[in-house]
Amino acid sequence: MNFKILKEGMHDGIPIGLGYFAVSFAFGMMACSKGMGIVPAVVISASNLTSAGQFAGLDVIFTDAGFVQMALTQFIINLRYSLMSFSISQKLDDGGNILHRFIVAFGVTDEIFGISASRPGALSPYYNYGAMCVAIPGWVFGTLCGAISGNLLPHMLISALSVAIYGMFLAIIIPPARDSAPIRWVVIASMALAAAFKLIPVLSSISSGAMIIIVTVLVAGVAAWLMPVKEEEL
Amino acid sequence: MADAGKGRRAMTHNIYMYILVMAGVTYLIRMLPLVLFKKPIKSRFVHSFLYYVPFACLAAMTFPAIIYEPDMLLAGVAAFITALIFAYRRYSLIVVALAACAAVFIVERLL
Numbered sequence: 001m002n003f004k005i006l007k008e009g010m011h012d013g014i015p016i017g018l019g020y021f022a023v024s025f026a027f028g029m030m031a032c033s034k035g036m037g038i039v040p041a042v043v044i045s046a047s048n049l050t051s052a053g054q055f056a057g058l059d060v061i062f063t064d065a066g067f068v069q070m071a072l073t074q075f076i077i078n079l080r081y082s083l084m085s086f087s088i089s090q091k092l093d094d095g096g097n098i099l100h101r102f103i104v105a106f107g108v109t110d111e112i113f114g115i116s117a118s119r120p121g122a123l124s125p126y127y128n129y130g131a132m133c134v135a136i137p138g139w140v141f142g143t144l145c146g147a148i149s150g151n152l153l154p155h156m157l158i159s160a161l162s163v164a165i166y167g168m169f170l171a172i173i174i175p176p177a178r179d180s181a182p183i184r185w186v187v188i189a190s191m192a193l194a195a196a197f198k199l200i201p202v203l204s205s206i207s208s209g210a211m212i213i214i215v216t217v218l219v220a221g222v223a224a225w226l227m228p229v230k231e232e233e234l
Numbered sequence: 235m236a237d238a239g240k241g242r243r244a245m246t247h248n249i250y251m252y253i254l255v256m257a258g259v260t261y262l263i264r265m266l267p268l269v270l271f272k273k274p275i276k277s278r279f280v281h282s283f284l285y286y287v288p289f290a291c292l293a294a295m296t297f298p299a300i301i302y303e304p305d306m307l308l309a310g311v312a313a314f315i316t317a318l319i320f321a322y323r324r325y326s327l328i329v330v331a332l333a334a335c336a337a338v339f340i341v342e343r344l345l
Contacts, residue, residue: 168327172288
């Protein structure tokens with residue numbers, strides 16, 4: 001048990017937990033305003049810990065599209081986590097105990113990946129545990145509060161809160177894009193391609209989950225080929 | 235969203251089975267690479283690819299989706315521009331998210 005690193009993780013997890021509270025509040029509210037009970041909404045957040053996947057999962061549940069459709073949707077939208085886990089796997093020092101990998105895996109989110117990937121040197125699992133200790137309660141408690149108030153809030157507020165998750169995504173990608181020209185090009189190219197998928201008739205029939213995978217692999221692949229990252233930046 | 239109607243619908247599938255499938259697939263995606271690929275990868279291309287993935291993925295998820303999410307298209311545009319400005323000035327996650335929400339609320343109230 002490494003308390004010093006655990007505390008560092010908890011410290012860095014605080015802003016993530018606060019951001020999660022706001023976004024999962026919107027999730028809980030949306031779930032309950034469509035007729036889901038408070039308990040299932042909270043169970044989804046506690047067991048999934050994924051923003052985009054959960055919002056997409058709501059769609060599948062409310063259209064009653066079946067378990068195969070659910071598995072496919074989650075697979076495509078959350079496939080990016082396998083790339084993040086792959087990256088963390090390279091850095092993680094599990095001290096020979098594979099159990100650490102099973103626990104760290106549960107907390108691989110965009111934001112926790114972001115802070116753990118930027119840690120210099122080898123990554124201690126206790127750093128991730130610290131961040132998870134703060135971020136997961138934020139996510140679950142936010143869902144509970146949103147679910148309780150979901151039926152109380154006017155529709156206009158629900159519409160406003162629907163963009164919270166995208167605001168959070170922009171807060172993650174824009175500051176690095178400001179500092180690094182390659183990241184800036186990756187962000188611009190991905191947004192332009194995603195817009196093309198939405199607007200071009202032949203491409204717009206592709207599901208948004210599939211579009212995200214195609215754009216991600218294409219843009220990150222071309223960027224890695226044209227603008228390889230220097231070793232010290234990794 | 236497919237069904238905006240209020241009230242509970244009769245569903246043929248059990249909701250907890252849906253949640254089990256959701257959580258199971260999501261956990262496997264995260265767990266398998268961490269448990270199966272432990273040896274360091276030397277390829278500079280693979281490292282660079284993994285470095286760019288989160289940025290490409292989050293950018294594609296955000297735009298143009300943010301524009302179509304609120305009731306009004308113009309409110310979505312306002313949310314996007316507001317969030318861009320706040321994020322560029324390095325405000326925290328929660329401040330950027332709330333600023334985007336406020337932009338939607340203001341535009342939808344005014345128009």
